[in-house]
Amino acid sequence: MALLLTACQAPSRGDSEPAIITTATTSTVEQRGAADAQAPPASVISCEFPDVPAARQLAEQMVANESLIASTAASTVAFAVYDHTTGVICQRNAATVFEAASVIKVSTVAARLWQSENGGPELSEEERWLAELAITVSDNDAQQYLWESLGGAPAIAEFFAAAGMTSTTPRFRDEDWGLTEVTAGDQLRLVRLLVEGSLLSRANSDYLLDLMRSVDPEQAWGVSSGAPEGAEVMLKNGWLDDPLPCDDTAESCDVTWTNNSIGYIRSPTASYSMAVFSSGNPSLEDGQALVNEVAAEIAATIQGR
Numbered sequence: 001m002a003l004l005l006t007a008c009q010a011p012s013r014g015d016s017e018p019a020i021i022t023t024a025t026t027s028t029v030e031q032r033g034a035a036d037a038q039a040p041p042a043s044v045i046s047c048e049f050p051d052v053p054a055a056r057q058l059a060e061q062m063v064a065n066e067s068l069i070a071s072t073a074a075s076t077v078a079f080a081v082y083d084h085t086t087g088v089i090c091q092r093n094a095a096t097v098f099e100a101a102s103v104i105k106v107s108t109v110a111a112r113l114w115q116s117e118n119g120g121p122e123l124s125e126e127e128r129w130l131a132e133l134a135i136t137v138s139d140n141d142a143q144q145y146l147w148e149s150l151g152g153a154p155a156i157a158e159f160f161a162a163a164g165m166t167s168t169t170p171r172f173r174d175e176d177w178g179l180t181e182v183t184a185g186d187q188l189r190l191v192r193l194l195v196e197g198s199l200l201s202r203a204n205s206d207y208l209l210d211l212m213r214s215v216d217p218e219q220a221w222g223v224s225s226g227a228p229e230g231a232e233v234m235l236k237n238g239w240l241d242d243p244l245p246c247d248d249t250a251e252s253c254d255v256t257w258t259n260n261s262i263g264y265i266r267s268p269t270a271s272y273s274m275a276v277f278s279s280g281n282p283s284l285e286d287g288q289a290l291v292n293e294v295a296a297e298i299a300a301t302i303q304g305r
Helices: 053-063 066-071 101-117 124-134 140-150 152-163 176-179 182-195 202-213 284-300
Strands: 003-005 019-024 046-049 077-083 087-092 232-243 257-267 272-282
Touching: 019 053, 046 053, 053 087, 053 124, 053 284, 066 284, 077 182, 077 284, 087 101, 087 182, 087 202, 101 140, 101 152, 101 176, 101 182, 101 202, 101 232, 101 257, 124 202, 140 152, 140 176, 152 176, 152 182, 182 202, 182 257, 202 232, 202 257, 232 284, 257 284, 272 284
Parallel strands: none
Antiparallel strands: 003 019, 019 046, 046 087, 077 087, 077 272, 232 257, 257 272
16 A cells, blocks of 8 residues: 655745645555646545654654554545644545434534524523533433424534535434434534634533543443553544345344444553444444454554554
């Protein structure tokens, strides 16, 4: 597997545009100007980065990680990651659509907070209690109440538009919130907005991140894998069983599993946001193991292990 490098020429105003690096099946390494750059195929790992040595080194290591390439080879696996230290953003299949499952609960709480900052009522004590349940123990009844009190799909669609989450589409039946169509790229964007405090107020962003920091340990798999020892882990996971088509006369039908994880990892030695999505997994445990594997490979690369 060779690397295809695309480095962008600096525009005349003096600003620097990000360089792009992707995995490719060519046998050469090629470097071109911005005018000749082409968007990388969706099926490869690609990275954008400030064209400085530390960022370029991380991007090259990410796209050359054979284990990461292998573990994300299927179209049913996607990831997007942003390293806050170097400004490197890498992805594979980040525009592929998945069912959100319970990661939508972060969007729901964020949307309600955004609503309160834009003319809506402040969250009541009951809503804050329900938000805690929805995020920390993934309580579906709490999520349902918050979804409906927010205003359902039309209201959360306004939030997605404000957040620039252009590839996210909610289902319009209130009980179908877990089937919201999402992408790893949009979910990474949401986490970054919270970390950077650039959509919600700093106080509301920190409130939601604090809830994500307090997730039940049994539900803390996923993007936490490979995190530095003692790191702060802020995450939310989702899992959903999808029945396979079968004959109506069958006593039971096989299912596959969707397993998703989003979050932010912070320590003295690392700071990164990540989204990992997968579908078609033969079991809940297999899906969790796959997401853990992908997250751990990404974390190891960021940490130079």
